[in-house]
Amino acid sequence: MPMASPEIAAESLTLTVHDRYDGRSISLFRERGWWQGGSAAALLDRWAEATPTRRFVSDGTTELDYATLRERAHGLGASLLRRGVRPGDRVAMQLPNWAEFVIGYLAIARIGAVLVPIMTVYRQVEVAHVLRNSGAVAAITTGEFRGFDHAGMFRALQKEIPALSTLVIARGATQEGELAFDEACDTTTEQAELGPHPDPDLPHLIVYTSGTESTAKGCVHTWNTADFSARGLAHDVFRTRPEDVVFMPSPVAHATGLVVGILVPLTVGAETHLLDVWEPHEGLRRIERYRCTATATATPFVRMALDAARTAEHDLSSMRFWLCAGAPIPEALAIEFDEVFTGGVLMPLYGATEILAATCCHDGDPLDRRAGSDGTPALDGVRITLVGPDGDPVPTGEEGEICYWGPGAVLGYWREPERTAATIDAQGRHHTGDLGRLDDQGYLRVTGRLKDIIIRGGTNISVAEVEGYVSAHPAVAQVAVVAYPDERLGEKACAVVVPRPGERPTLEDLTSFLRGRGIATQKLPEKLLLVDELPMTATGKVQKFVLRDLARGD
Template identity: 80%
Template sequence: MVTQEPAPLSVHDRYDDESVRRFHERGWWQGGSAGALLDRWADATPDRRFVSDGTVELTYAEVRARSGGLASALLHAGVDPGDRVAMQLPNWAEFVVGYLAVARLGAVLVPIMTVYRQSEVEHVLRDSGAVAAITTGEFRGFDHAEMFRTLRKEIPALGTLVVARGPVQEDELAFDEACAGATADLGPRPDPDLPHLIVYTSGTESTAKGCVHTWNTADFSARGLAVDVFEARPEDVVFMPSPIAHATGLVVGILVPMTVGAEVHLLDVWEPNEGLRRIERYGCTVSATATPFVRMALDAQREARRDLSSMRFWLCAGAPIPEALAVEFDQAFDGGVLMPLYGATEILAGTCCHPGDPLERRAGSDGSAALDGIEITLVGPDGEDVATGAEGEICYFGPGAVLGYWRDPVRTAAAIDSRGRHHTGDLGRLDEHGYLRVSGRLKDIIIRGGTNISAAEVEGHVGAHPAVAQVAVVPYPDVRLGEKACAVVVPVPGERPTLHGLTGFLRGRGISMQKLPEKLVLVEALPMTATGKVQKFRLRDLARES
């Protein structure tokens, strides 16, 4: 029996004809493609540096040549338009080349962050139906290529493996050799309204969801951020230490500089002193990270005393910006401006502050609608819009939203209402001027360094430990990362698990390091409501106090 490939999501599954017409008419969707944008700058400014990472530097012309060669190699290996190609690479120039190769071919990129391990990667590969993967060898003590080799034996659909900066085996492709090949006839440009990216997020549930973006939805956010928020120009150098395998890093680190023909400098391992050194050396001008990155950079700058005067704009996501942090940033970066952004993988840019917004706005809100075309509304428990100043669930309507969740119509239907709005699961308040302040969340997540971690997923792994009878995972505050995960455990009678033993057990289950609990609290029983639900608010208090 042959399993039929499901029809790809399209804009007509997501929006009515009038919305699609309006998006095009207003210029929010402009068509085109990533390859066409690359061609524009490779023709106009072939010798301008496009990407550097401290080891490799490539011009626009070199990126076009290398991505064309890699696309041809993938086509020869049997990757067709519409096929999914997974890529797990650090913030290296090879990621940019790989993304543009997949995009030119008309295949769908499935980026995977390097912190993910076998259990998470296997789910993404199986769920997406990836037919090829691009990865590296050993990075930070972990052999990614070997993990993919193991998974290829278990997943027959994964036919092609490309390895960058690492040894290859007989049936694999070496990244550099593939890029050096001649560019074949790659066919017509891909349809900008068909799937372009599937970015997996596991922020709210135990099974990661694949967020399907088209070129038009991704380009809308990138182009709007570049022009209206960053006010980007060709001489800019975007500093990107956030993973470009996820939404913020990919949009700001690749698409924003491509919009104006600028440059990006990538940092593969965040270390604040090294980050400051790169900003000074490469003359970086703009960036976007989670808020804790900024706190660590400012702490390091007290002793480093680098020349950071080139940095004029830093977009901050994942946590509110304290006023003292904004003031300190302005001083340390010689007049540079710290701006808040609220977004998600499903909607990319939701709200942000804009050039000209005063300090009290930047420190007291998460901004207004990020771009023309975005509508932010708040909904109460009854499904009705709430009054100004009242708390409600944040909903997004606009040209930057996902088409839906890959192969998951149930979750798609639950997230998108009859008015076409995407329900984020986050809570907030809007003031009379349309500025949002995120106030909480409906979702059970921990936001560690700007990355969402599903409490339910971690609970599932911890609960498998033989010494654990019951477990609840909750966040506790951390001055550098915002939040960390605390496991509150009811032990099996006669057992007394330790944090060291528990995390060792979890590493053996192949989950990423960032999901490991960093605090363990043992209790005799979990506090419950009358209906049998765990009272996590009490456990959060316990985690803070312990």
């Protein structure tokens, strides 16, 4: 279906669905119930009235029921309004997985401001980019967390960014002119002061990409685009019930954690339990103590949890569903999970900040599908197509760029019309930059990144393919392959390897091993770098741009 022009004025504050979709698409989304309107604040009101004493959020130190959470969110919302925050203004929030994040999000949502979440691992350069690009007028943060002074960083940035006029500090000391989080929440509030619930088609959330490809982009979601994915995941994938407890160790300041850890339980009036620092043994203790039933994390979390389960006895029988994103699920991992989490199931999900949930496996999918694919379209309304360089669909079984069409896509990139126009095509499809194959049953397998192609002497080499070959070497614990420049051939492949303990493989070791397996010569790595760990984003993705600099010797 055609889309409206993606051109967005650089200073536009009125980005709406009409900048992204044509009228026919918008009508279809509403007719089918994919967009149902409402708001996060309306959902909170619903459960605070129906089940006021049911616990909504806990984090190991704080527990809040629905009624108390609403009272505190409304108080904070009123405090922000009194500081000059208005509907449509952006409010940044850099907090760990604490109850205060949930309060802050729902306060911002209630007054019609736009949440700009920032993960706690980001420091001055990344945070300054987000604040400047978003034009945030207020920020909610903490004092010292894991040895870093977040409040101090924001105070320094305030001097560089005058628009950032308000700081709210949670679990930390305030300075003159700043708001203490708890005091701001205790404000007496009248509903009239908070104003009407916000328009579900206006910006609700700007989540910045995690930085696998250098400069982070601000992905603009409305309530409707975020709610589509959250509601669909709650009902069609997790099959969430009010008695469920979602366990969330992934950062709620990023897409997976926010949607699954906050919006999925909010959809049905269930509960969420947050873990601020991932440590697998502590994670298992929390699952047992709070009787957690479902979660979503990057694949490495699963491996660490299973390793921890070998060394300590825990009752993990409550966990029935673990959604796994960011990397394929090896069959051995899925089998081991079924043995450790009795009655539980490990399911793959493919998504991105821009499109949230794209594909996943569902109840009834056999092990070979869960371990051998990234599933089928996650939700009713999502269409996945694979296209070639000419933009035409590729035949079944052939590799192409993964494109998403549906009600869960971003409106665009905040204040970046050129990047928006380069990503959304004339048919309204969002080009993900990821490569994949669809089989004759409609199951997708993500095979790599469009930019993760090494062009060696005119021959395209799939990085994911080479990584798969190298990872089979017994001395290799982890590997990432990137291109480095060559005067004669244009590009060559560099393998960046984390060796297994006690191992120091050489380039000759790897290439001899691969030759012995019949791998084509042009696909062999021609440079090897050994590292202690791969640079990762906070969401578990390898930062390939860092490795390219390393391979070039920058």
